[in-house]
Amino acid sequence: MQELRPTEIIKQLQEVANDFLKEKLELIMLKEKEIYLEEHPETKANGYYQRSLRTKFGQINGLNVPKEERLRI
Numbered sequence: 001m002q003e004l005r006p007t008e009i010i011k012q013l014q015e016v017a018n019d020f021l022k023e024k025l026e027l028i029m030l031k032e033k034e035i036y037l038e039e040h041p042e043t044k045a046n047g048y049y050q051r052s053l054r055t056k057f058g059q060i061n062g063l064n065v066p067k068e069e070r071l072r073i
Contacts, residue, residue: 017057025053026064033066043068 004012037043046069053060 014058018055018060021055021057022060022063025060029064029066033068036068040068043070 033045037045046067048064048066050061051063051065053063
C-alpha cells in the first residue's frame with residue numbers, strides 16, 4: 001500500500017471540501033432563483049453563467065450562477 005504524504009492528504013481534503021461547497025452553493029442559488037421567479041412573474045430564467053470563487057479551502061472554478069431576465073411588457 002502506498003503511503004500518502006501530509007501535503008497530499010491536505011490537497012485531497014481541500015478538493016473534497018471544494019466539491020461539497022460548490023454543490024451546496026449551486027443548490028442554494030437554484031432554490032433562491034425559484035423563490036425569486038415565483039415572487040417576480042415579470043422575470044424569467046435565462047440559463048447560467050460561470051464564476052470562480054475563492055474560499056478558505058481554495059478556489060472553486062466553474063460555479064454555475066443562475067441568471068434572470070426581465071420580460072418586456
